């Protein structure tokens with residue numbers, strides 16, 4: 001069975017749209033949660049840093065976007081800044097709803113137009129952000145941040161890979177899965193390197209064994225060595241846990257390394273799609289050729 005079906009998704013922002021209540025820090029209740037994690041002060045800060053929008057009237061951020069993603073598959077999503085990649089990610093996570101269209105996850109309606117995502121469904125799509133420093137609450141230990149999704153879903157979880165018998169052994173398993181020492185559990189984010197912090201956010205995202213992880217430029221804030229190591233880790237986890245990824249990136253080399261298929265977005269539309277090895281072929285869409293040529 002297909003894991004994810006996105007059908008005819010449309011989203012237009014009006015001139016006064018403020019989807020997450022950034023100006024007053026309030027946000028509506030649906031938006032106050034991201035990936036099952038409460039949007040507290042630190043997450044507000046992340047949104048503020050990453051959503052410096054050019055708020056023009058009637059921006060069609062998603063214009064009839066349709067695609068499918070299979071279990072265990074990685075689909076890369078590339079396109080210039082403002083093409084709609086993050087909007088698509090936010091619609092998938094239920095942070096905002098589409099104006100039209102349908103999202104079906106493992107055969108069940110999931111978000112999309114005017115549909116709320118149930119708490120137990122929300123666990124199945126998680127996200128890893130670009131900036132691990134902003135994604136971890138500086139006041140919480142690594143242990144507390146790691147265990148947050150588990151504590152929210154603990155009683156309902158049927159895990160296949162990790163064993164949730166007690167919190168300490170669960171947190172240790174998570175760190176081991178991302179090749180970090182359990183001795184980091186009682187440290188704070190500032191006591192870790194950028195690469196280690198990103199490993200922690202990956203561990204947190206996979207902790208409740210989602211079906212799909214949205215990787216929103218997961219290596220963009222890292223040095224070249226850490227980037228390669230994180231890509232290697234993501235490939236390994238995909239294999240071990242049978243995860244599917246939607247991998248959003250400007251880095252075509254990274255996308256090619258991890259993805260089975262690639263979609264190219266421009267002005268809210270998917271203008272091209274291909275298997276990885278065909279991205280550099282001559283017969284690609286002119287926009288894809290342009291992206292490839294400037295890479």
Ligand SMILES: Nc1ncnc2c1ncn2[C@@H]1O[C@H](COP(=O)(O)OP(=O)(O)OP(=O)(O)O)[C@@H](O)[C@H]1O
Nearest residue numbers: 013017019053054059061081082083084085086087
């Ligand atoms: N909350 C919002 N209010 C108004 N306009 C928005 C909002 N969010 C996105 N947009 C607009 O929608 C379009 C798509 O933005 P989006 O952030 O999805 O692009 P992107 O491809 O993820 O860009 P980047 O690669 O820079 O992250 C842009 O024109 C953007 O200005």
